[in-house]
Amino acid sequence: MSVSLVSALLCCSAATVLLLRWRRRRKVQRKVEEAKERRERALERMLKAARKFKEPNPGHKPEPILSFALPELCGKLRDGSLSPENVLYAYMDQALKVTRDVNCVTDYLEDCESQLLHVKSQGKKGLLYGVPISIKDSIDCKGHDSTLGLVKHLNLPAATDAVVIQVLKHQGAIPFVKTNVPQSLLSYDCSNLIFGQTLHPLDHSKSPGGSSGGEGALIKSGGSILGFGTDIGGSIRIPAAFCGICGFKTTGGRISKKGVIPSIRGQKSVAAGIGPMAKDVDSLALSLRALLCNEMFRLDPTVPPLPFNEQVYSSSQPLRIGYYVTDSFTMPSPSMRRAVLETKQLLEKAGHTLVPFKPCRTDDFMCSISAKGLFADGGATFLEGFKGESADPKAKELVLLAKLPNWFRSLLSCIVKPISLRISKMLTSLNERSVKELWELHTEIEEYCQEFIGEWRRLDLDVVLCPVLGPAFKIGLPGRLSVGASYTILYNYLDFPAGVVPVTSVTEEDEEELKSFRGHFNDMWDKVFAKAIQGAVGLPVAVQCVALPWQDELCLRFMKEVEKLTQEKSNKN
Template sequence: MAASLLSALLCCSAATLLWLKWRRLRRLRRQTEEAQRGREGALGRMEKAARRFQEQNPSHQPESILSLTLPELCRKLRDGLLSPESVLYTYMDKALKVNKDVNCVTDYLEDSESQLLQVKSQGKKGLLYGVPISIKDSIDCKGFVSTLGLVKRLNHPAVADAVVVQVLKHQGAIPFVKTNVPQSLLSYDCSNLIFGQTVHPLDHTKTPGGSSGGEGALIKSGGSILGIGTDIGGSIRIPAGFCGICGFKTTGNRISKKGMVPSIRGQKSVAAGLGPMARDVESLAICLRALLCEEMFRLDPTVPPLPFNEQVYSSSQHLRIGYYVTDSFIMPSPSMKRAVLETKELLEKAGHVLVPFKPFRIEYFVYNICVRGLFIDGCATYLESLSVKELWKLHSEIEEYRQEFIAEWKKLQLDVMLCPALTPAFKMGFPGKFSMGAIYTLLYNYLDFPAGVVPVTTVTKEDEEELKSHRGHYNDIWDKIFVKAVKGAVGLPVAVQCAALPWQEELCLRFMKEVEKLSSEKGRMH
């Protein structure tokens, strides 16, 4: 009797658990479907607004606007040669077309139209007057959801704009769309259960990178002229490199992070940074000029009041540049290595001094710092195993490593660093199989150095042939996965990474601009 009663209770409990799980999954599916319908509705309203403008202005020429660089666009808007309406609705229409191709837009910021009227009524024209800007999903915009690709964050709209969004609006910019990210942000792919997979604009079998992957795909395809991303391990630099645009992360606290939703609250081991993404370096500099203003310092007093240093950015003095082609842990792809060596040669011909640099104790950095801090184990160690004592020890080790790195930099009297950027774009699904690929970018988050990427070349048939004999440093399973991830990429962009010491954003951008200029001149000669 007792045995049969126990059996009945166990069956009942199991049935109850299954029923509860079914209910939860049903609720999650319903929330996801509602969010998807909400997005379709928002994009439908965006399309109606763009169409209405076109019908009211039949002689409107969108291509003449889309072909402008950001400096040219800013100048024409400021001089009254273009109206903010014509620019906003042009980029709305283009973003919709791009989204149908690569699935990168998650929401339409409908208050952009009222923001347009506000911008026009302002007496003083800000540095980004009338410029439409795209915003990464994880940056708060009042009244809209920062999902991080997580169903649990749906139905919790932001109560205020992030400080960076407030400052952009203060400078006359018009945020108009939010863009896709991987679930939880802790990936350099760009897919989640709510909005699906964003694909690479040049090859739909490839990922655009992440976590600012929606930004990378949208900007590369011409659907946005300037975007704002976040970077805690390469989340700006990897998608910028994969897609073939420029991306820049600042020193952790140079730009306010108030209103940036982190993947792990309270995480202090590695510094996240915000930054711009655009088609060229000058556009990045324009954005930084606009952000580093009194309004940001007023809104967030924890940010050091350091305005943009024009003298450093516009300097033409020759630089002393450290460089390396491998971190001695992840062997670069043939195109990554070639990109660095060709750029080194161009810089030397231009009169700069190039100094070999060897990243030291890299295995120690990977296994003792990255694994315990944020990275390879998907944060399980950080969340579950680290005691307070161990966490303090980790922070001490990070600071010691950082000071060693800076000491070697100073010993060699370096201004800036040239090194590989993780490229070309990976095949879909491979970022999850090869998380170690982010080591090249993650290093500069732990060091908390400003860093950016500049596209300098494309994968050649010779690179692809050389890849067949690629063995890596260890010839292990990870090296084999890396080869599978990057193969079949002829014609896709390849970038280099540029870095500087903390708070030297302007010097880093000045170096990036030099790399861009020399690479562009070489391209024109060929």
């Protein structure tokens, strides 16, 4: 075979490969364009539905409706002083305004109008009768995509509602929109190549957090009174903290996950939790009263039949509270630290006992256990979601790390070891493991959990008060600091219920103190953290409340106490 013929064949092969790649990219781009157009049409239908209601009802005033807290709104719906139509279209109109500002709604659930008629025709009124609710993208709603921000999940509408949606409808709720998430869910930013970047409602240069970031932005802006998200590393708690609302991650098995699409299918090292997001704790509690009912236990018999424990939630007994201001891995920002200490003082003045508590071996947990669990397959399952499509710029760093072969990650680990020991450890933790190594890891997780509980029991604690990541990061920087979730992901591995309550906001003094921030290690991650939270004066700061597994009501009761004391202090000032 002549050289010229070989050259021609090689050129043809290269041209064919390039042509196939171009065609694949063009196909993906068309799907994205179609999805964007479909969303615009859905929002247009939503707008028409709202106008159709308003035209024959010129006296309709949404402002008073939007001002009610959920328990009060439920009362007015049940006694008939408010109609479900007035409430649904008030929130529909507000959600449209909000999403035009911060880009948080991804889909309009058109069957909310038939659900409205169904709710009104029922003789028995459920606990959430007539309440419009928003739903995170990854929770299945019949006839709609659950994209996870990935093109490959487009045009695959769910055949049925997730169990949690079925139960909410059974209780009279009206799901009306789905909300935005980061690509693949494994980020606490909120951006993907299909629906774009969701912005922080108080500062458009900041992220609303993730992965339930669309929920956080919508609820904070008044476009929804109650939303539901998922949490595998802080995905409810971080956006709630960033946006200044309340969010709660239940014990992993407390609410059905049937019909909820996970970020990494099949992994069992870390427990995901489902939970509500709202502006106050009583709203969270009300939503759990509604969910923890016989209908859920019937639809999903794998969920333990534990109804909401009113006695625990309504108790006023003084609590014995452990607290810490740092996990010794991610140094808290000045405002994070101040939030915990000020809350500690309020709790002590109210008669509770506060006891210093130190989380066990957090550095070892984050650098060894945490990354190993999520990426025990070397990131292969995570990367499946990106086959044939581009990574969002906010996710590119994690995707690149997952693509590196084991030998190269090990080489990088050796190179960066003199600069940052924890980055070096984290790199090797991403390597693929054998089944035997995975079982050893699960044993290590179990032993760590028992060690943690042992210290909790030794101090005779009821609950723990600690920081949650905050204030809100600048857009793009969460993807460079996944380890910033150390305060939240810990309680997914332990499978403890945990929630967040906003207690203060960033002050000029906090911002000034941040100038001398060095972190615990003064490495690249500490520098990125300081950069990410700069320029946050006035943004909300929250604290995290934690209880032992299955003590969800006790955790909520603690959150309610923190909220009450914070509000009392605010009213005095």
